[in-house]
Structures are given as C-alpha cells and as structure tokens.
Amino acid sequence: MTVRAEEMPALFTMYTTPWCGYCHRLKGQLDREGITYDIVDIEQDPAAASIVESANGGNQTVPTLVYADGTAQTNPSLVQVKEKLAALA
Numbered sequence: 001m002t003v004r005a006e007e008m009p010a011l012f013t014m015y016t017t018p019w020c021g022y023c024h025r026l027k028g029q030l031d032r033e034g035i036t037y038d039i040v041d042i043e044q045d046p047a048a049a050s051i052v053e054s055a056n057g058g059n060q061t062v063p064t065l066v067y068a069d070g071t072a073q074t075n076p077s078l079v080q081v082k083e084k085l086a087a088l089a
Helices: 021-033 046-055 078-088
Strands: 012-016 037-041 064-067 072-074
Touching: 012 021, 012 046, 021 078, 046 064, 064 078, 072 078
Parallel strands: 012 037
Antiparallel strands: 012 064, 064 072
C-alpha cells in the first residue's frame, strides 16, 4: 500500500504490521505533517520481513523506516524522522 499523492515522491519506506500501535502513532504524525512515505506490511511480504530483520539484528521490530541512502531508523520519533529528512535534502 502506498500512502502519498501521485505527484509526491515517497521520502522513505515504512515497514509495519497492522497491529503495531507505534506504527499507527507514527503514521498519524507523518500524515499530519504532510510527509510522504510508502508502507509495507511485513506480515504480508516475507522479503520485507527480511529487510527489517537485517536492520534490527535479526528482530522484526516495527516501525522500521528505510531511506533512499540505505540507512534505517527503528521506532523513530517524528523529530528524528524530520532531522533525517533534513540531512538527506
């Protein structure tokens, strides 16, 4: 599922699960700020689960955000996401 306007490129991919409260909170904050992202449910995509595991020492910890430069953040705050996006700009 993609969460963004067609003309707006995604700034990162958020790996998540439907039941993750931290994921729901961060999604709401990002949406309110107008930050565009792609979303991938790791329970529906085994390859995505592997990406999350490799970023988190073998654990399926969500939300995990992966940026265009290949770096990842696990359960970041909105402030941390904004700081990372500013560094990439």
